[in-house]
Amino acid sequence: MLIARSTDYAVRALKYLAEKREETSAAELTRVLSIPWPFMRKIMQSLGKKGLVSSRKGPGGGFRILKSPGEIKLTELINIFQGPVCLNECIFKKKVCPHKKTCYLSKKLGEIEEHAYLVLSKITLKEIISQSRAKGV
Amino acid sequence: MLIARSTDYAVRALKYLAEKREETSAAELTRVLSIPWPFMRKIMQSLGKKGLVSSRKGPGGGFRILKSPGEIKLTELINIFQGPVCLNECIFKKKVCPHKKTCYLSKKLGEIEEHAYLVLSKITLKEIISQSRAKGV
DNA sequence: CAATATGATACTCATAGAGTATCTTATTGT
């Protein structure tokens, strides 16, 4: 799976934060985006740790986006929630195939992975927002 | 994961069968390729059901490849052992996202999937064999 | 100081990939 649920939820949350531009609680995000509350909290905490959002405790507190949408690449979010984009290396995790370097299949999978990375890294939150506006979603 | 272990094992087994061109038992495949015996058997049975190999019971029996290596696409094997090549649709399996059709992300993931399929479907057992010969693997 | 909101952390639950076990059926050499 290229995009996990957590990454997808993070995108939606950040999109909402970017459009609202006000401090927003996890509770509100949960309500608006129909994402389970404890899961949403977990995701927001991760985004906080990575410096994508600021957070403030207490009544009226919540999260605020820290980077401009154009700076937030999809691959950054994938890295946070899923680790490196990987369609290839994972197969024989610990004990990597000894022929890896010379293997034709591995080379081809590497090509696919590279292409995927290229496409994904060109996608920023900005694109996602403007495209969804254009479609009225 | 683009290529599962079972698919990978199937490739190795078919490669061996294609090069040997004689009836070969699962036991021999297991020995030569260092793949667990019951797992190898399961894989060979699947290949048999799909008509990629013939099988014969009894002493001296075993498997023989039925198609020419050039006819065996990697995507065919992926379909047998993993189902359709899919990097996109699986995310919200049952309850597919209602915006799927118009979603920008989904479109981009579709592009990546298409590219992956294109590359994988161009790879046949023939290529895998000749490339591995060239590298002396 | 009570209510609200996040921080940290540990937990459960479901699924799928990887691999195993076992019984049945067919073939063949002696």
Added chain:
DNA sequence: ACAATAAGATACTCTATGAGTATCATATTG
């Protein structure tokens, strides 16, 4: 005929991971 060999069929276990939950601690504010 029959023991040995090899595949067919099928159901099972084991483990890791993604998805989601629960709970306690801590900070803020009216």
